[in-house]
Amino acid sequence: xxxxxxxxxxxxxxxxxxxxxxxxxxxxxxxxxxxxxxxxxxxxxxxxxxxxxxxxxxxxxxxxxxxxxxxxxxxxxxxxxxxxxxxxxxxxxxxxxxxxxxxxxxxxxxxxxxxxxxxxxxxxxxxxxxx
Numbered sequence: 249x250x251x252x253x254x255x256x257x258x259x260x261x262x263x264x265x266x267x268x269x270x271x272x273x274x275x276x277x278x279x280x281x282x283x284x285x286x287x288x289x290x291x292x293x294x295x296x297x298x299x300x301x302x303x304x305x306x307x308x309x310x311x312x313x314x315x316x317x318x319x320x321x322x323x324x325x326x327x328x329x330x331x332x333x334x335x336x337x338x339x340x341x342x343x344x345x346x347x348x349x350x351x352x353x354x355x356x357x358x359x360x361x362x363x364x365x366x367x368x369x370x371x372x373x374x375x376x377x378x379x
Contacts, residue, residue, distance in 0.1 A: 281306055282370030283314035283362035286341050290358070290376050297349045297378070301330070301360050304341040313337075315365040319349055319358050320373070327351060327358065351378065 283305040290299050305314035313335035319327045328349035336342045351358065359373040 285374035307335040
């Protein structure tokens with residue numbers, strides 16, 4: 249095999265490797281950041297509770313934004329969900345409330361979990377002690 253043939257073969261292998269690398273990057277889904285729960289408060293409102301939650305997320309628009317949060321018990325029972333219907337690109341952090349949440353008798357602590365439209369529910373659970 250001549251030196252020119254070896255060089256051409258190596259160039260072909262290099263191009264093939266580049267194409268594989270590029271196609272891998274394009275085909276690999278990009279994981280966005282979870283929404284961060286900066287603060288959460290609860291106040292009794294008659295027999296129910298009102299929760300106010302402050303979130304921060306790198307909302308980029310409709311393609312990637314924090315789209316909700318929920319109140320759950322330690323066992324994972326969902327007590328209430330606040331859906332966020334639009335991105336908050338220019339409003340970070342932002343606070344939204346949810347009223348009328350029924351908390352079972354004897355529960356003294358709940359958790360807030362946040363969701364994005366790209367990754368779903370985040371792993372973080374923010375504790376809220378009920379006053």
